[in-house]
Amino acid sequence: xxxxxxxxxxxxxxxxxxxxxxxxxxxxxxxxxxxxxxxxxxxxxxxxxxxxxxxxxxxxxxxxxxxxxxxxxxxxxxxxxxxxxxxxxxxxxxxxxxxxxxxxxxxxxxxxxxx
Amino acid sequence: xxxxxxxxxxxxxxxxxxxxxxxxxxxxxxxxxxxxxxxxxxxxxxxxxxxxxxxxxxxxxxxxxxxxxxxxxxxxxxxxxxxxxxxxxxxxxxxxxxxxxxxxxxxxxxxxx
Numbered sequence: 001x002x003x004x005x006x007x008x009x010x011x012x013x014x015x016x017x018x019x020x021x022x023x024x025x026x027x028x029x030x031x032x033x034x035x036x037x038x039x040x041x042x043x044x045x046x047x048x049x050x051x052x053x054x055x056x057x058x059x060x061x062x063x064x065x066x067x068x069x070x071x072x073x074x075x076x077x078x079x080x081x082x083x084x085x086x087x088x089x090x091x092x093x094x095x096x097x098x099x100x101x102x103x104x105x106x107x108x109x110x111x112x113x114x115x
Numbered sequence: 116x117x118x119x120x121x122x123x124x125x126x127x128x129x130x131x132x133x134x135x136x137x138x139x140x141x142x143x144x145x146x147x148x149x150x151x152x153x154x155x156x157x158x159x160x161x162x163x164x165x166x167x168x169x170x171x172x173x174x175x176x177x178x179x180x181x182x183x184x185x186x187x188x189x190x191x192x193x194x195x196x197x198x199x200x201x202x203x204x205x206x207x208x209x210x211x212x213x214x215x216x217x218x219x220x221x222x223x224x225x226x227x228x
Contacts, residue, residue, distance in 0.1 A: 044208065044219055044220070044221045044222050045157075045159075045165065045208055045210070045219040045222075046219070047215075047216055047217040047218065047219070058215045058216075060215075060216040061216065062216070094164055094165075096164075098212070100155070100170040100171060100174075100212070101155030101157075101167045101169075101170035101176075101210065101212060102155070102157075102165070102167060102210075103167045103170075103176060105164035105165060106164065107163075107164060108164055
C-alpha cells in the first residue's frame with residue numbers, strides 16, 4: 001500500500017528557506033503527479049506545484065520564483081523548497097500523488113514561520 | 116487561473132437528511148475530446164489529510180459510501196450526501212484539475228442540525 005510521509009523543520013525564521021521532503025513507500029515514484037499542497041490556518045487548500053518526470057515541473061505562479069521542487073529517485077523522495085518565507089507561509093504542508101484528483105496524501109507537516 | 120466558488124459556506128442538516136453543496140468554476144472544466152469534467156470533491160476532517168470522494172465530477176473513489184454522489188458538467192457541479200451521518204461532519208472542497216495552477220474552492224462546512 002502506497003504511503004507518503006512529509007518531514008522537515010517545523011519552525012522557520014522569516015526571510016529564510018522552508019525545506020520539506022516527502023518519502024514515498026510501498027511503490028515507485030515514477031509516473032503520476034507528485035504534488036505539494038498547503039493549508040494555511042483559517043484558509044483553504046492551495047496547490048503549490050507538482051512534478052511528473054525528472055524534467056516536467058509545474059509551479060503555481062502565485063509563488064513567483066520562490067518555489068522549487070526536486071526528486072531523488074534512488075531514495076524514493078521528492079522535496080519542496082520555498083524561499084524568503086513570511087508569516088503568510090505558515091501552513092500545514094501536504095505531499096500527495098495526483099492521478100484523477102489526489103487520492104493519496106501524506107499526513108501533513110505543520111510549518112510555522114516565526115522568529 | 117480558474118476560480119472555484121463554493122456555496123454555501125456552511126450548512127447544518129439533520130441526521131438522515133440530504134446535504135447539497137454547489138461548486139461553480141469560472142471556466143468550463145469539460146475537456147471536449149474525452150467528454151470528462153476535470154473536477155474532484157474532497158472531505159477534510161481536522162488533523163487528517165483531505166480524502167478524495169469523487170473524481171471526473173461523478174465517479175466515486177473506491178471505498179466511498181454510495182450516499183456521496185457528484186453531478187454537473189461544464190461550470191456547475193454539485194456534491195450530494197443523500198442521508199447525512201454523524202461521521203460526515205467535515206469541510207468539503209471541490210477542485211479543478213483541468214488546467215494549472217490547479218485550484219480549490221473555498222470549502223463548505225457541514226454540521227449536524
